[in-house]
Amino acid sequence: MALHHKLKTFRLGGVHPDDQKLSAQAPITPLPLPKTVTIPITQHIGAPAKIVVQRGDSVKVGQVIAVHEGFVSSNIHASVSGRIGVIEETMDSSGFKHMAVNIRVKGDDWMETVDRSDTLIEEIKLDSKEIVACIMEAGVVGMGGAAFPAHVKLSVPEGKHVDYLIINGVECEPYLTADHRIMLEKSREILVGIKILMTALGVKQAIIGIEDNKHDAVELFEKLLQHEQGIAVAALEVHYPQGGEKQLIQALLNREVPSGGLPSDVGVIVHNVGTTYAIYEAVQKNKPLIERVVTVTGKSVKQPSNFLVRIGTPVIDLLIAAGGVPEDTGKIVSGGPMMGKAIADLDVPIAKGTSGILLIPKEESTRAEVYNCLHCGKCIEACPMGLEPYRLLILSKKGNHSRAKEEHILDCIECGSCSFVCPSNRPILDYIRLGKTQLRKPKKA
Amino acid sequence: MNPVVLYTILTLTAIGIIAAGVIYFVSKKFEVKEDDRIGKVEQVLPSTNCGGCGQPGCHAFATAVVAAGDLSELHCPVGGNAVMKQVAEILGIKAVERDPYIAVVRCSGSFEHRKKTNIYDGTESCKIAAALYSGDTGCAYGCLGMADCVEVCDFEAMYMDPKTGLPVVIEDKCTACNACVKECPKGILELWPKGKKNQRVYVACLNEEKGSSARKECSVACSGCAKCFEACRYDAITMRNSLAIIDPDKCKLCMECVDTCDVHNIITANVTPEKIQAANEQRLKREERARKKKEEEKLAAEAAKQQGNGTAPQA
Amino acid sequence: MSTGLLTVSPSPHIHSELTVPQIMRGVIIAMVPALAFSIYNFGLGALYVTGLAVIFCVGIEYAIVKYLLKKPASIHDGSAIITGLLLAFNVPSNLPWYIILIGSAVAIGIGKMSFGGLGNNPFNPALVGRVFLLLSFPVPMTHWPQAGSWSLDAVTGATPLGILKDGMRAGESMDSLLNQMPSYVDIFFGFQGGSLGEMSAFALLLGLIYMLYRKIITWHIPVSMLLTVVIMTGIFWLIDPAKFANPLFHVLTGGVMLGAVFMATDYVTSPFTHRGMLIFGVGIGVLTVLIRLFGNYPEGVSFAILIMNAFVPMINRYAKEPRYGEVKQKR
Missing domain, CATH: 1.10.15 (3-methyladenine DNA Glycosylase II; Chain A, domain 3)
Structure with a gap:
């Protein structure tokens, strides 16, 4: 054993929720094909894609059903083969209704262009531009949760020099294990994915950041990387929200993204491991993003699992495969417990950004009694951005949004650490989010 | 007199006079002239x-x-x-008369009409809930019922009806200050002309979804059947997607549309039932006349056609 | 399969274990050693005063919330119990019940509830009550029973600080005064005259360690305050040992320990940020030493804390933590 040395982590704030990685040992298993899928056309940040199919059309797996509109947008592909059903506004995991394409599944008929074999293709034939085009075509978006189109991130604005690629394998959200399993089972593919990204960006150095509660993944990559030049793996202290781009960059490279800036301002591009794997598949196998790994977990779930799921599969199918919905389920969260969104409806489809489905028992699903603010300062201690959440709550509540802006409310990454630690159970993040939306909203005439 | 007392009184008096002088000077010197x-x-x-x-x-x-x-x-x-x-x-300038306005609640999805589909457990605020998701009922357009509008009202002109879960505007108190309209994240509240004799008519629904899905979510949702649209003689009603909208500027308060609505979602204020009934009868009579006229025309046309048919060969 | 309606709420969906009632319970547990010691030292009088103060404080808060504010009860958060305990810690163990009642009424009624209850009071309620009593009833508030005497009407005596101040005024030398005092070991463990909770530095330190371990408070206020007291008194002692007592004496006697551990660290009336806490602690230390050495009162911790309480909003305004991305990257 190596000497125990202090692991790297980010500088400011953060919290240590119980990590509860119940499904860490569950291998990725493909979920049986659903009967129907509902594929929303807004699964990414940016403009919704434009639907190019009509009711009644037959589609194959991997066929484009909606094309990106503008650069900050993403292609949407059919994740199953079958016939297009209704195209209407449907509730998705965002909690709002968006246009979605329903496909009734018939067989499993793939586009011929997709290489479905398991063989590892290591040689990278494409150049930078072709890689970006290929990723754009495949509709790859950030799979850590934010769902930012991957090709946009790879197109570094002119005048900025990027010298580091960071691969985010932190998975700091409690419960979730999707990235962990991908790292264990698809490590070689991820390595090729990293090389593809390095080629696309023209960078010479890459670091994979992994929290130390996934020590097996750290060791695996250490072994794989022995003979690799320029790629390193770093074990990080378990510390939420280390998976936040800004926190991860600070932890690994000690660089701080300026307020309102992007990682590329400090010469870094960050990609999630899941995205990296999807990029490998898109570039080497010509496979668009039509399925992803989703963790189904929760204290009361019979078999906490990691499923390989077609995009658009209703949540209920995953829950049944994991042993059914326990009687005492009070809340179902799409994503992790710190930043995920509670869903109201079990027919909500899995989207490109859905990393997990978390079941919370009834007694833990409601909020506790709220007390007055004690001025304990724990929210300030916990804020990874060094803001003063208590003050932002007061300002937002009073509607003093201009003052809140001066107090840098827009720097908030909505990690939830403040609400998590507040001993008075004050809904700090609720109000900060409100303040942010009020500031972003165009003024009413 | 004790010298201490004397000195105290003298000192305090002196301080008072000096301070008064300073205040007088400052107020003169820095006076702001205002019209x-x-x-x-x-x-x-x-x-x-x-x-x-x-x-x-x-x-x-x-x-x-x-x-x-x-x-x-x-x-x-x-x-x-x-x-x-x-x-x-x-x-000394000319006064400009304006029609008085009042806030109206454009949702009628009470508890019994609009079933809950989930339990909201966040902060009790419509704005926060609206930013999170579409609401705790199936209807994404309806009132969230957490009384942001009541709270913002400076005139105590609103209250939440505990039976329906919807806000109610008190007519005499509402000043049309627009505060609730600005506050409501769903745009349920709208300023409406108070109208002649305080009479108003509006559609209490904002759901633009297709009739079938809207009705699934709320039993009194506007289904977009357009009966009221057809009944209106003044083009005051327009259809947006599957929602009827009354334009208060064009509305003549004839009340003929009110009874056409299957779900009684065209809401009137200060209109007697008799007037609505009379208006409805008038509409029915008119429609009857129109129908008869149409039939007669049709008959006449057919007759003409037959005649035409009959005469054609002769020509 | 149906589980009824699901709950929907904004994230986060989990919460840390530490909540207000737990924090209050933790603080009460941290006070137990000091309370136990004062019972051992002063006997039933200590228990009697503490019990009365707690009952009065809780009762008055309950009555105010129920009959004046007509709001749901707030006493279950436990903060009134702490105010009662702290008030008792700050008074002699032979105080008559009506003075305790007045003190509790001032502490809760004026010090806390008139500002809107827990979380809104600018001044530490127990100290407001204590200072009010000190100014209104100077004689009973400054006559402490001798340590180790169990009976309620025991001989009363002064605190070491009182002896020092009176002695210096009478023109006695520092050496002879210090010789009249108990040994430092006795003082450290608490065999000295004084208010209920302030005698035993040892018991108070146990409480401090517990609260630090439970992460209820951070080290910033106690350490900065104690260090300031040590450094300030140390400087004066080095300048003229004949006129000023040594730092160890100052830290161990009077309310410095109690103030540093329980009074100044009160969440509500101390600054939010670590930087602010350091400024706050240093301010209290400086004021305490100034009052002790140059003021009229032998003891100055209560006043020092109350004065610094008044500066907390200003400290909060200016003592901010560094933000992420605020410091421009050098590379």
């Missing part, structure tokens, strides 16, 4: 500082009025025409 009409105008304003006029407060409104010297753009909705007349008198 005295502003003060006079402010006196007649309701001093609620509600912001309904678009200005940050009554003083700002008074300043703006005096500066503009014209009342066509500025109006105090709380004071109404009476106050504006006084303002006009003070400034």
Whole structure:
């Protein structure tokens, strides 16, 4: 054993929720094909894609059903083969209704262009531009949760020099294990994915950041990387929200993204491991993003699992495969417990950004009694951005949004650490989010 | 007298006189000259500082009025025409009459009509819930029922009806200051002309979804059947997607549309049932006449056709 | 399969274990050693005063919330119990019941509830009550029973600080005064005259360690305050040992320990940020030493804390933590 040395982590704030990685040992298993899928056309940040199919059309797996509109947008592909059903506004995991394409599944008929074999293709034939085009075509978006189109991130604005690629394998959200399993089972593919990204960006150095509660993944990559030049793996202290781009960059490279800036301002591009794997598949196998790994977990779930799921599969199918919905389920969260969104409806489809489905028992699903603010300062201690959440709550509540802006409310990454630690159970993040939306909203005439 | 007491009194008196002198000097030296009409105008304003006029407060409104010297753009909705007349008198300019407005609630999805589909457990605020998701009922357009509008009302002109879960506007108290309209994240509240004899008619629904899905979510949702649209003689009703919208400027308050609505979602205020019934009968008669006329025309056309057919070969 | 309606709420969906009632319970547990010691030292009088103060404080808060504010009860958060305990810690163990009642009424009624209850009071309620009593009833508030005497009407004596101040005024030398005092070991463990909770530095330190371990408070206020007291008194002692007592004496006697551990660390009336806490602690230390050495009162911790309480809003305004991305990257 190596000497125990202090692991790297980010500088400011953060919290240590119980990590509860119940499904860490569950291998990725493909979920049986659903009967129907509902594929929303807004699964990414940016403009919704434009639907190019009509009711009644037959589609194959991997066929484009909606094309990106503008650069900050993403292609949407059919994740199953079958016939297009209704195209209407449907509730998705965002909690709002968006246009979605329903496909009734018939067989499993793939586009011929997709290489479905398991063989590892290591040689990278494409150049930078072709890689970006290929990723754009495949509709790859950030799979850590934010769902930012991957090709946009790879197109570094002119005048900025990027010298580091960071691969985010932190998975700091409690419960979730999707990235962990991908790292264990698809490590070689991820390595090729990293090389593809390095080629696309023209960078010479890459670091994979992994929290130390996934020590097996750290060791695996250490072994794989022995003979690799320029790629390193770093074990990080378990510390939420280390998976936040800004926190991860600070932890690994000690660089701080300026307020309102992007990682590329400090010469870094960050990609999630899941995205990296999807990029490998898109570039080497010509496979668009039509399925992803989703963790189904929760204290009361019979078999906490990691499923390989077609995009658009209703949540209920995953829950049944994991042993059914326990009687005492009070809340179902799409994503992790710190930043995920509670869903109201079990027919909500899995989207490109859905990393997990978390079941919370009834007694833990409601909020506790709220007390007055004690001025304990724990929210300030916990804020990874060094803001003063208590003050932002007061300002937002009073509607003093201009003052809140001066107090840098827009720097908030909505990690939830403040609400998590507040001993008075004050809904700090609720109000900060409100303040942010009020500031972003165009003024009413 | 004890010298200590004497000195104390003398010192304090001296300090008082000096301080008074300083204050007098400062107030003269730094006096801000203001048009005295502003003060006079402010006196007649309701001093609620509600912001309904678009200005940050009554003083700002008074300043703006005096500066503009014209009342066509500025109006105090709380004071109404009476106050504006006084303002006009003070400034010696022409008063501009405006129709009084009132806030109306454009949702009728009460508890019994609109079933809950989930339990909201966040902060009790419509704005926060609206930013999170589409709401705790199936309808994404309806009232969230957490009383942001009631809270923001400066005039205690609103309350939540515990039976329906919807806000109610108290007609006599509402000043049309627009605060609730701005506050509601769903746009349920809308300013509406108070109308002749305080009579109004509006559609209490904002759901633009197709009739079938809207009705699934709320039993009184506007299904977009367009019966009211067809009944209106003044083109005051338009259809947006699957929602009927009444244009208050064009509406003549004939009330003929009211009874066409299957779900009784065309809401009237201060209209007697007799008037609605009479209007409905009138509409039915008119429709009957129209139908008869049409039939006659049809018969006539057919007859003409037959005649034509009959005569054609001869020609 | 149906589980009824699901709950929907904004994230985060989990919460840390530490909540207000737990924090209050933790603080009460941290006070137990000091309370136990004062019972051992002063006997039933200590228990009697503490019990009365707690009952009065809780009762008055309950009555105010129920009959004046007509709001749901707030006493279950436990903060009134702490105010009662702290008030008792700050008074002699032979105080008559009506003075305790007045003190509790002032502490809760004026010090806390008139500002809107827990979380809104600018001044530490127990100290407001204590200072009110000190100014209104100077004689009973400054006559402490001798340590180790169990009976309620025991001989009263002064605190070491009182002896020092009176002695210096009478023109006695520092050496002879210090010789009249108990040994430092006795003082450290608490065999000295004084208010209920302030005698035993040892018991108070146990409480401090517990609260630090439970992460209820951070080290910033106690350490900065104690260090300031040590450094300030140390400087004066080095300048003229004949006129000023040594730092160890100052830290161990009077309310410095109690103030540093329980009074100044009160969440509500101390700054939010670590930087602010350091400024706050240093301010209290400086004021305490100034009052002790140059003021009229032998003891100055209560006043020092109350004065610094008044500066907390200003400290909060200016003592901010560094933000992420605020410091421009050098590379």
